[in-house]
């Protein structure tokens with residue numbers, strides 16, 4: 001199940017990613033760069049995951065717009081669905097939503113505002129060219145809607161709401177910092193999870209990391225990485241005691257940063273602008289003897 005079209009979604013790599021993750025034993029799955037959460041959602045749906053205890057999930061993304069979407073799906077489900085069901089896509093909305101979502105974290109941080117941002121974030125990925133959201137130059141079908149594919153061709157409100165209902169069922173799996181509170185979703189920089197252990201020491205955490213692509217990250221995400229951030233992530237991963245799996249685009253710089261790790265090449269076909277064959281990398285530490 002995928003939440004929405006999202007650049008760099010790992011839907012196509014799940015058959016390679018899930019078997020690796022299932023080799024490990026853990027209680028907490030930390031989706032550090034969750035995006036559309038394709039890996040977390042696939043694991044949540046699996047009947048059998050490693051370990052005997054139910055797994056708790058940390059869904060995190062630095063993009064506040066995306067955070068509000070996850071938050072609203074889990075904690076304001078009906079209000080979000082109502083907005084989606086009452087909506088009809090319009091070309092001018094693409095540009096308005098793009099402006100609204102580019103402002104970043106709003107001062108007026110109340111629930112209604114949070115649901116409004118979540119709604120706009122979801123819609124803009126449905127109506128934008130290639131699902132690129134705020135990073136797209138135009139809506140599907142262009143400004144004049146001359147194409148055979150119109151702005152609403154990927155917008156199916158009933159189906160979206162069914163997905164939201166299914167995802168909402170996993171609310172009980174969200175990591176819960178204290179027994180008395182509901183679980184939560186997170187809007188942190190990746191470094192937070194290396195510097196703060198927010199779970200009890202007897203829990204075993206597994207980190208799945210899918211950072212912005214090295215080459216195309218700046219064209220795809222409101223939050224992308226500088227070279228220094230790619231280096232910092234590599235440094236943190238080399239220092240951490242947690243088990244981890246990392247996915248990246250194939251670039252000599254990335255291969256150099258992880259030259260002492262296990263690097264698996266996965267061929268993938270992408271269909272943006274025709275069919276393109278690419279290689280993505282799955283990287284993990286060498287197992288200790």
Ligand SMILES: C[S@@+](CC[C@H](N)C(=O)[O-])C[C@H]1O[C@@H](n2cnc3c(N)ncnc32)[C@H](O)[C@@H]1O
Pocket residue numbers: 006007008009010011032033034035036037038039060061062063066188189190191210211212213221222223224225
């Ligand atoms: C390749 S995408 C993740 C795609 C995701 N695995 C999926 O299947 O949809 C990378 C994500 O990292 C997020 N991101 C960028 N900089 C970040 C940072 N410093 N800390 C945490 N998340 C960040 C972006 O907002 C983006 O959603």
